[in-house]
Amino acid sequence: MPTRELAVQVAKDLENAATKRNARIATIYGGRAYEPQVDALQKGVEIVVGTPGRLIDLFKQKHLSLKNVKMVILDEADEMLDLGFLPDVETLIAGTPAVRQTLLFSATMPGPVIAMARRYMTQPTHIRAADPDDEGLTKRDIRQLIYRAHSMDKVEVVARILQARGRGRTIIFTKTKRTAAKVAEELVDRGFA
Known part of the structure; x- marks a missing residue:
C-alpha cells in the first residue's frame, strides 16, 4: 500500500472479511512505534498489510521474514512508483519464494510498473476496467x-x-x-x- 491510510483501511476490511477464519493480520506502517509491529510479527501472522518504507525497514532488520509468503498483492502500484517506493517493493518481492501468486493493481500502467510485472510475474494477464474502445473521453x-x-x-x-x-x-x-x-x-x- 502506498499510504498508511490505505493500509489501515485495507487491514480493517480484511479483519471484517476474516471474522470467521480468525486470521491474524498485522498492519505495518511508519509514523508509529516499531515495537507493537515487531511484536505482532514475532507472534506470527497470516496476513501483513503495510507500506513499503516500514516493511523494508523491518525486512532489513530481520524482523519480517518473507520466506513463507504464498501471495503478494501490490495495490496502487503506480502510486508507489510516484512516491519512489518501487525499489523497496522490488527488494521485498525478491525476498519472497519464487513460487507464489502475485497480484498487481494499478490505475495506470507506466513503463516501470509493466517492467516490474514482467520481472516478478509468470504469464501476467492485463485486465482493463474500461472498454477497450474507450479513449478516456x-x-x-x-x-x-x-x-x-x-x-x-x-x-x-x-x-x-x-x-x-x-x-x-x-x-x-x-x-x-x-x-x-x-x-x-x-x-x-x-x-x-
Missing part, C-alpha cells in the same frame, strides 16, 4: 474544468466553486481520509453543510 454531458491552486489555497478555491450558481450536487475527492476530514471541517467552518 468524458461523457458529453459532463463538463470538466481544471483550476491550478497552491496546496494552501485549495479549500478556498473549492469554497468559491461551491458558491457558484447552478453548481448542483458536488463530490469532492481527496487522496487520504485525513485530507477529506480536514477539507470537510474547513468547509463546515465556512458555512457549507
Whole structure:
C-alpha cells in the first residue's frame, strides 16, 4: 500500500472479511512505534498489510521474514512508483519464494510498473476496467474544468466553486481520509453543510 491510510483501511476490511477464519493480520506502517509491529510479527501472522518504507525497514532488520509468503498483492502500484517506493517493493518481492501468486493493481500502467510485472510475474494477464474502445473521453454531458491552486489555497478555491450558481450536487475527492476530514471541517467552518 502506498499510504498508511490505505493500509489501515485495507487491514480493517480484511479483519471484517476474516471474522470467521480468525486470521491474524498485522498492519505495518511508519509514523508509529516499531515495537507493537515487531511484536505482532514475532507472534506470527497470516496476513501483513503495510507500506513499503516500514516493511523494508523491518525486512532489513530481520524482523519480517518473507520466506513463507504464498501471495503478494501490490495495490496502487503506480502510486508507489510516484512516491519512489518501487525499489523497496522490488527488494521485498525478491525476498519472497519464487513460487507464489502475485497480484498487481494499478490505475495506470507506466513503463516501470509493466517492467516490474514482467520481472516478478509468470504469464501476467492485463485486465482493463474500461472498454477497450474507450479513449478516456468524458461523457458529453459532463463538463470538466481544471483550476491550478497552491496546496494552501485549495479549500478556498473549492469554497468559491461551491458558491457558484447552478453548481448542483458536488463530490469532492481527496487522496487520504485525513485530507477529506480536514477539507470537510474547513468547509463546515465556512458555512457549507
